[in-house]
Amino acid sequence: MMKRDRTSANHGFWYFMGKLWADRMGRWGLIALAITTFIAVICPIFFPFDPSKVGADAASILTGPSKTHLLGSDELGRDVLRQFFTGARISLFVGIMATVISTIVGSGLGIFAGYYMGRLDGILMRITDFFLVVPALPLMIALGAIFGQNITVIIMVIGFLSWPRTARIVRSQTLSLRQRQFVPRAKSLGSSNLRIIRTHIVPHVMPLIVANTILVVAGCILSEATLSFIGLGDPDRISWGTMLHFSFVSGAIGRGAWWYFLPPGFGILFIVLGFTLVGHSFEKITNPRLGGSE
Amino acid sequence: MSKKLALSIEDLHVTYQLNGASGKNKVARAVDGVDLQVAVGETLALVGESGSGKTSMANAIMRLIDPSAGKIVIDGVDVVPLQGKGLRSMRRNFQMIFQDPFESLDPRQRVIEAVMEPLEIHGIGGSESERREMALAALAQAGLRPAAEIGERFTHQLSGGQRQRVAIASAIILKPALIIADEPVSMLDVSLRAGILRVMADLRDQLGVSYLFITHDLSLAWMFADRIAVIYLGRIVEEASAVDLIANPMHPYTKALVSVIPVPEVTALEDRIILTGEIPSPASIPSGCRFHPRCPLFRELGEPEQCLTQDPVLQIQSNAESHHVACFFSEHNKGNQ
Ligand SMILES: Nc1ncnc2c1ncn2[C@@H]1O[C@H](COP(=O)(O)OP(=O)(O)O)[C@@H](O)[C@H]1O
Numbered sequence: 178m179m180k181r182d183r184t185s186a187n188h189g190f191w192y193f194m195g196k197l198w199a200d201r202m203g204r205w206g207l208i209a210l211a212i213t214t215f216i217a218v219i220c221p222i223f224f225p226f227d228p229s230k231v232g233a234d235a236a237s238i239l240t241g242p243s244k245t246h247l248l249g250s251d252e253l254g255r256d257v258l259r260q261f262f263t264g265a266r267i268s269l270f271v272g273i274m275a276t277v278i279s280t281i282v283g284s285g286l287g288i289f290a291g292y293y294m295g296r297l298d299g300i301l302m303r304i305t306d307f308f309l310v311v312p313a314l315p316l317m318i319a320l321g322a323i324f325g326q327n328i329t330v331i332i333m334v335i336g337f338l339s340w341p342r343t344a345r346i347v348r349s350q351t352l353s354l355r356q357r358q359f360v361p362r363a364k365s366l367g368s369s370n371l372r373i374i375r376t377h378i379v380p381h382v383m384p385l386i387v388a389n390t391i392l393v394v395a396g397c398i399l400s401e402a403t404l405s406f407i408g409l410g411d412p413d414r415i416s417w418g419t420m421l422h423f424s425f426v427s428g429a430i431g432r433g434a435w436w437y438f439l440p441p442g443f444g445i446l447f448i449v450l451g452f453t454l455v456g457h458s459f460e461k462i463t464n465p466r467l468g469g470s471e
Numbered sequence: 472m473s474k475k476l477a478l479s480i481e482d483l484h485v486t487y488q489l490n491g492a493s494g495k496n497k498v499a500r501a502v503d504g505v506d507l508q509v510a511v512g513e514t515l516a517l518v519g520e521s522g523s524g525k526t527s528m529a530n531a532i533m534r535l536i537d538p539s540a541g542k543i544v545i546d547g548v549d550v551v552p553l554q555g556k557g558l559r560s561m562r563r564n565f566q567m568i569f570q571d572p573f574e575s576l577d578p579r580q581r582v583i584e585a586v587m588e589p590l591e592i593h594g595i596g597g598s599e600s601e602r603r604e605m606a607l608a609a610l611a612q613a614g615l616r617p618a619a620e621i622g623e624r625f626t627h628q629l630s631g632g633q634r635q636r637v638a639i640a641s642a643i644i645l646k647p648a649l650i651i652a653d654e655p656v657s658m659l660d661v662s663l664r665a666g667i668l669r670v671m672a673d674l675r676d677q678l679g680v681s682y683l684f685i686t687h688d689l690s691l692a693w694m695f696a697d698r699i700a701v702i703y704l705g706r707i708v709e710e711a712s713a714v715d716l717i718a719n720p721m722h723p724y725t726k727a728l729v730s731v732i733p734v735p736e737v738t739a740l741e742d743r744i745i746l747t748g749e750i751p752s753p754a755s756i757p758s759g760c761r762f763h764p765r766c767p768l769f770r771e772l773g774e775p776e777q778c779l780t781q782d783p784v785l786q787i788q789s790n791a792e793s794h795h796v797a798c799f800f801s802e803h804n805k806g807n808q
């Protein structure tokens with residue numbers, strides 16, 4: 178008669194940190210995230226990047242690593258290392274803000290559609306079907322190009338185009354939750370639907386939302402890097418993607434100025450990998466039957 | 472009828488739309504015209520085999536599903552037309568104990584939260600600490616001691632018997648006029664059943680609640696209830712005081728159920744009657760008397776035409792005012808003994 182597993186019920190933050198650390202995938206992910214977070218949050222405080230601090234003459238342009246510029250200089254003679262630190266901050270910031278939008282919209286719609294079903298559900302499923310067929314990236318590019326190179330625009334475009342996957346999986350779990358007997362019981366106690374959602378649906382969907390959110394961050398950072406690389410990034414807020422863009426258009430890649438394009442490239446790879454590893458590890462922890470894959 | 476009623480059901484119908492693969496949409500009449508009354512302080516047992524429509528009836532009374540027709544008057548108010556806020560605030564008058572305690576409690580709630588929840592919903596108790604006190608008292612009343620310690624556990628950490636006590640505590644905390652208990656012990660270990668039933672009986676004595684006690688076990692109904700209504704395929708076929716119904720069953724279906732009660736004083740009266748066949752689907756209720764395909768009396772009487780063409784209604788029997796039977800030949804049946 179003891180049916181479902183309830184291993185993931187009722188645990189706090191440190192419980193999950195411990196579980197992630199115990200998992201090999203999760204541990205490497207956590208290490209990667211700790212390093213990038215340190216680079217993004219702490220390093221720019223001590224080594225701020227001043228975009229107006231350009232080189233004095235032609236000799237200071239695209240120089241290799243030296244004592245004054247540990248990671249060389251860019252096409253305007255600015256310090257690449259400081260730029261790299263700030264770039265981490267922007268990449269992470271855009272990724273997280275876009276994820277916040279995506280998660281709120283996706284989870285909200287998924288829960289309401291799954292709980293109430295009916296017409297809202299039909300509309301939502303049409304929309305997510307649309308996004309599953311039409312890839313989001315070309316849409317992002319089009320919208321980014323229309324609305325201009327501005328960090329807010331980029332966050333909104335990425336955020337509002339990344340929620341369908343979240344909506345879909347949250348909806349399907351909500352659908353199965355509302356079949357559980359504690360929902361009619363709460364109703365029979367006199368609970369309103371909103372209250373049932375708040376006290377009996379959201380706490381159950383939360384682990385799924387968290388696991389999914391971590392994976393969405395990875396996707397959003399990658400989307401930002403892509404948009405910025407093709408030149409739609411905010412030129413005043415240089416992210417790793419923007420760095421790649423300028424290293425490309427300035428011919429740094431052609432001139433073999435590896436110190437300029439390798440750090441942001443590996444940075445993106447590293448941070449996306451970090452979020453992906455932690456996300457999948459978390460998924461595995463909260464849903465042991467998943468076995469790490471969908 | 473001058474008794475004050477906790478529950479009065481009139482001509483209740485519950486139907487399910489079946490989306491059959493056959494293409495044609497069929498309708499299952501799970502509850503097919505039921506009248507029932509439960510007086511204040513009384514326990515009425517609703518007895519019937521699995522699939523007879525007991526849970527459908529309970530869910531309709533609880534307004535968890537919409538009846539397709541009929542009145543459900545609880546504490547003087549017809550709850551069928553109620554919607555939204557009006558319905559929600561009425562709900563404290565009627566509570567349910569669900570069949571499966573492993574499913575009916577939220578595993579992510581602490582016990583104390585589950586019992587305080589109805590108070591929060593209805594804004595009862597001035598403060599959090601007052602509500603906590605009330606919840607602890609209800610837990611103790613339901614036999615969960617030490618209440619303070621058990622209250623801190625998560626519901627999924629409890630045994631089935633303990634969970635059902637939590638369900639009882641959270642049902643009585645609203646002081647409802649009526650409690651519907653849908654097979655409250657059928658999912659529990661036999662050894663735990665008596666304890667749960669004792670708690671329910673104590674609450675009846677202390678709080679004067681009325682029960683609609685649903686069970687498939689006639690002997691349990693006999694033990695626990697004042698009156699018994701026997702349901703077959705969505706229709707009450709016999710209703711009488713518990714003592715009268717067991718001692719003097721008149722409907723052939725009830726006779727069969729009584730004959731297999733594993734109590735010597737009952738079974739010694741005559742041989743056991745084993746019913747053949749299964750309860751039919753509520754999507755294809757037999758014509759005439761819905762019991763005729765399985766009715767021993769029908770065969771004994773040479774398959775009378777009346778049973779095939781007419782639907783017997785629940786009628787008062789001449790010998791006892793409160794004994795109702797839905798069978799054309801129940802008097803004959805009685806004389807036949
Ligand atoms: N949601 C539903 N949809 C269709 N048929 C149902 C549904 N719920 C119950 N039934 C049918 O209604 C009949 C009565 O079921 P139920 O009320 O659960 O009976 P009981 O509780 O006495 O076992 C059964 O034949 C069952 O298959």
Ligand code: SF4
Binds near residue numbers: 760
């Ligand atoms: S009416 Fe006929 S078929 Fe129905 S119970 Fe009585 S004897 Fe049996």
Ligand SMILES: [Mg+2]
Binds near residue numbers: 525526527654
């Ligand atoms: Mg049932």
